[in-house]
Amino acid sequence: MLTLIVVGVVLVVILGLLVRFALADADMTLLCKGRPKRSEVEGKVAWVTGASRGIGKELARQFAELGAKVIISARNLAELENVKAEILGKYPTAGVEILPLDLASDEESLREAVKKSESFFSGAGVHYMVHNGGHDPPPKPVLEMTGEDVLTMIKTNVLGTINLTRLIAPFMLERGGGHFIVISSTAGKVPAPGQSVYSSSKFALVGYFHTLRSELIQKGIDVTVVCPGPIASKSVSYGKNSGEKPMPTDRCVHLTIAAATHKLKEVWISGQPVLLVMYLCQYMPTLGFWFMDKIGINRVESTNSDGNTSLMTMLFGKKKEKTGKSAPLLK
């Protein structure tokens, strides 16, 4: 009898965990943490790149809501001014400074930007460096990427971000601490068919920042690597017919700030089935990579045509056309 009760309890717990996982929109460690900690943010300076729209704009707003002073960067000055006006409209006492920046520019320009960022708010210095700005063009099959495509992506997503880090970290060390929040992607952890160079740029950030933390954490530098799946912010949407809703931008940002203020080192922010694929590739790579190899060509084909990236289409390809021929898999 006792054995039956124990087995029953174990089964109920397992069932509960499975349901929780099926409904999850982030990894289990992050979901176990609470809300963002205001005490970790209030009064500190957060510099957000790519803040003219999308995730970056919402990051700036939520940091301001939590009492941080924010520096907002991107290339488009007019959009940054709108973001500043919107934030001040909501939080009139917030501190907001605009710092136009092209991540793909040379080292001297980046050095100047860092100097300026350190001078804002009476020289308070940047505590949270939020590397969010990035180039994410529409998908293209791997062999159709031109040299120019590769260069633009790597310059913006990797070189700009790494150089900014090299230039600002010494100021943080001098003050005894700082925190890099790095918006990578699920494409920085698992293959992303149709986004080969974007994926490699996001993998590069994961490697660089985990290494940087291992060298500098004992000197007060924290790193939180954030890997979001599809987020509603994306201006050029693909996978639009998948039936899988992208996560609202404010939820992604809420979880990002929660992760950073709870000092998590890496978090995955996505609903299913992407989250399951992340777990498979991390903990059962043979199965995870087999799955990605099975769906890769179908995903490229679908994103190139009707954007139908539903799991069934990914697994089994597009239905036969009325002619009886299969739809072409690649353009």
Ligand SMILES: NC(=O)c1ccc[n+]([C@@H]2O[C@H](COP(=O)([O-])OP(=O)(O)OC[C@H]3O[C@@H](n4cnc5c(N)ncnc54)[C@H](OP(=O)(O)O)[C@@H]3O)[C@@H](O)[C@H]2O)c1
């Ligand atoms: N949305 C998603 O589904 C998703 C998923 C995973 C990861 N992410 C990552 O999250 C970040 C933000 O994504 P998002 O959806 O908010 O993208 P978005 O709406 O396209 O915004 C991108 C931001 O980056 C800025 N930017 C682009 N090129 C730049 C450059 N050379 N120098 C400086 N700033 C530049 C843009 O401003 P300007 O054009 O004015 O410069 C804009 O503010 C990106 O790193 C993206 O890879 C997004």
